[in-house]
Amino acid sequence: xxxxxxxxxxxxVATLSGKLDHPSAAALEAALRPLIAQGMVDGSxxxxxxxxxxxxxxxxxxxxxxxxxxxRGHARRIAAAALAPTVAEIFAIARFNHVLEVFPSVRDALxxxxxxxxxxxxxxxx
Amino acid sequence: xxxxxxxxxxxxxPIALTxxxxxxxxxxxxxxxxxxxxxxxxELDAWLDTLGMAAxxxxxxxxxxxxxxxxxxxxxxxxMGSGLRPFGQRALARHGAASPQTYHVFMSHLHWDHxxxxxxxxxxxxxxxxxxxxxxHAAIEDALRRQSAxxxxxxxxxxxxxxxxxxxxxxxxHYDVAGLEVSLVAQHHGGDSYGYRFxxxxxxxxxxxxxxxxxxxxxxxxxxxxxxxxxxxxxxxxMYSLSDSISVKxxxxxxxxxxxxxxxxxxxxxxxxxxxxxxxxDDATIDRIVAETRRYEELARTGAPLRVSAAYDGxxxxx
Numbered sequence: 001x002x003x004x005x006x007x008x009x010x011x012x013v014a015t016l017s018g019k020l021d022h023p024s025a026a027a028l029e030a031a032l033r034p035l036i037a038q039g040m041v042d043g044s045x046x047x048x049x050x051x052x053x054x055x056x057x058x059x060x061x062x063x064x065x066x067x068x069x070x071x072r073g074h075a076r077r078i079a080a081a082a083l084a085p086t087v088a089e090i091f092a093i094a095r096f097n098h099v100l101e102v103f104p105s106v107r108d109a110l111x112x113x114x115x116x117x118x119x120x121x122x123x124x125x126x
Numbered sequence: 127x128x129x130x131x132x133x134x135x136x137x138x139x140p141i142a143l144t145x146x147x148x149x150x151x152x153x154x155x156x157x158x159x160x161x162x163x164x165x166x167x168x169e170l171d172a173w174l175d176t177l178g179m180a181a182x183x184x185x186x187x188x189x190x191x192x193x194x195x196x197x198x199x200x201x202x203x204x205x206m207g208s209g210l211r212p213f214g215q216r217a218l219a220r221h222g223a224a225s226p227q228t229y230h231v232f233m234s235h236l237h238w239d240h241x242x243x244x245x246x247x248x249x250x251x252x253x254x255x256x257x258x259x260x261x262x263h264a265a266i267e268d269a270l271r272r273q274s275a276x277x278x279x280x281x282x283x284x285x286x287x288x289x290x291x292x293x294x295x296x297x298x299x300h301y302d303v304a305g306l307e308v309s310l311v312a313q314h315h316g317g318d319s320y321g322y323r324f325x326x327x328x329x330x331x332x333x334x335x336x337x338x339x340x341x342x343x344x345x346x347x348x349x350x351x352x353x354x355x356x357x358x359x360x361x362x363x364x365m366y367s368l369s370d371s372i373s374v375k376x377x378x379x380x381x382x383x384x385x386x387x388x389x390x391x392x393x394x395x396x397x398x399x400x401x402x403x404x405x406x407x408d409d410a411t412i413d414r415i416v417a418e419t420r421r422y423e424e425l426a427r428t429g430a431p432l433r434v435s436a437a438y439d440g441x442x443x444x445x
Contacts, residue, residue, distance in 0.1 A: 058341060093421065096369050
């Protein structure tokens, strides 16, 4: 599991790749922790880009649940974007599409969260 | 061990189909059958099997009771939910009241839905029968006496004419009962529960209901992987969706279909049987859950395929 992050205006985008399974759950939790803490401090919403994620197990989903609870507990938004078909299936089977807001792409997620963020994203893409 | 026979598979509370439910099924089957001709009952049965439980059957509504058919004279059961009543009727019909029988019953725990069948277990009222009740809880006898006492029930426990014995079991130890090697582990559930492994020769069956598995700590997961190891059948509490089991229903003491698949994969078990169905789930919902669980098993699989089924009242699995 790999994780990197980038800021678009006030929105943080965490880009994950690889398998989010039992062996990588601790690394995922460690990677998301500072981004969630940042959201607590400055109110930044968090978008998790799943385009590079090939599989997610119950442990990976549990880490996401903890993240979602922490963000919502501080009235901060958290969204998932660009789920590969396999991961989208697992989200549906686990009923996780009711836990996180899910968007077809990172751009769609940013557009739903912040006009400034999607403008910054579009500017970066040019 | 010859087979598993499911007498009650529902969690928490018995349910029943309504007249409207049955009428809807008949109507759906009649519509689906239009234009078809069936040359034999076998052909009709095969076609009905294609319709699924929601149109041509039901998962049923009795609470937990599973029989392990040993091939010996003595009966072996897990839990005494409302499914114990039809089991008792069947045993009586088979043997009559004058032929004493021995019943070994292993208790997961003492919550209402797992003991409510005992006051209706007619063989317990017949002198000469022997009922041996096993479990890890110290208060099994108290719980059973209390539910048969006034004002909860009109026939007091003392009216039960069978010889009723209570056997305390300890997690981590192995016991020989009715030709089976039995072991148990403590499970995460309100007031604790116990999961059992029954082994004989090269066959092993696991009965693990009312157990929450967080999988977050290796030392909590390993005992269950060991319990499930290479089992032919794992009867597993899959009452909730994963999202419910780790959010609004966290610490309610139940597990999910996804975690059942993952534990069985870790343990190289061969057949996962989803059990303790949520009472609000209708047959169509359980049909969908089974299909989704089979799909998740495919996506998560790294070794041999795991067979996935949903238990239903009346189901029999040959071993």
